[in-house]
Amino acid sequence: MNGIFKSFFLAIITFVAFSLASWAQAAEALRATGDMGIIVERATGSVKIIETSGRTELRRVEGFGDLSHASAVYSRDERYAFVFGRDGGLTKLDILTGKIVGRVIQAGNSIGGAISQDGSLVAVSNYKPGGVKVFDSKTLELVADIPAIAEDGTRSKTIGLVDVPGQKFVFSLYDGGETWIADFSESRTPKITKFKNIGELPYDALVTDDGRYYIAGLFGEDGLALLDLWHTEKGITRILDGYGRGEEKLPVYKMPHLEGWAKAGDRLFLPAIGHHEVLIVDQRTWKEVGRIPVHGQPVFVVARPDGRQVWVNFAHPRNDTLQVIDVPSGKIIKTFKPGKAILHMEFTPRGEQVWVSVRDANRVDVYDTRTFKRLAEIPAQKPSGIFLAARAHRTGL
């Protein structure tokens, strides 16, 4: 065998060996993200990447800035989490590799965000300067800046930002009492539709999972502002007006969150403000059909994905308790105290588990939603929001 031939042969062998080795490695490393998610560690500006099949922590990533009030949405391929921080930071995290692949400080003070129907746009709701900024989800380049100037000329904080079908975002003006629709279906310069005088101090909003009804909770009055997005010409309708009439308002030590629409059949479950009650509304008539006295001021009122249970957590100083409402009977079937400062609950997509952050215990608990048994605990520094990648496929989350 001559020299050239020999080295050529050796090169082939080496190439094949290397290919096989890296192929084996890649096969081992291949993983999908459908059972993954993140836990926000609010005080340390970090997140934990977790998976819900084995209920384990995969890694911890730092460098997200001030996560006092943080939330996240996911790219449609469920690979990237867009994390919205209090300090205006918008951070794109690759949950497979645990690498931060993009980060912009886009405002001075932010409250949350949303991703468009087609996944190409990420919108952020800002307190300072008040308004909404929209970014390209691939590059995080600014696409649109929407200052929230209310009718009276004042700049307003924005809240309750959600995505809805038709490549639109909807949000409300906290100080200005308005709801705006930003329509990106025709171009990257949005068409804005404004609804004025929706009520005093809208503090948060939600959208039904079909993307049809947008509802803003009002802090300044007993009632909610409803917008039917299939019939915007009808304007805003007020629902549950005066639900607390005749009762003294109790102090609210933490604002309720309307994310996570608790819907079971035609009935919707909502937190009352200043009353230790969960309100039940019939979605066909938008009338109150009942209310359930609960342990404290409700913060999150969220339905298990099958709609048979509704889980409720509470504001300070009653925030060590969780209650579970059985939807068919409207009764509380379970009250338990996982620990001090329960901040958030997140169900797995089919609802067999719920992940609960217990801030002051520096722990996230995983419960079986049928037996209420604790299945696992994950250590986390001052955990707050828990966001599973399956949110990628839900409108309004």
Place this chain on the structure above:
Amino acid sequence: MLKVLAIAGVFVATGAMVSAGASVWEPSPARQAELYNLVVQDCGSCHGLTMKGGLGSALLPKNLEGKDAEVLVEIVLDGLPGTPMPPWRSQFQNGEARWIIDQLKKGLPQ
């Protein structure tokens, strides 16, 4: 845990240096640690964990400069009607609100 103790330690230490005109009364070290956690975590839900503001106003020393401590104490205890600021009177013992205001005016240890 060590970090919490360290923070509480700093808090106690800075608390001891309260200047004339501020409160002289002090909560116990254990209670100071509890109050510190409450201010950062629970007040922080609206005012930001770093007190840079959110739905509620910013509470950094520069924001509170020149504001009468007693008026701020009243806001803490009685809330601000028409806004989400609730009355905290039932949550604090005598003097604790004043102590918190003094800490905020000096700046919380980060």
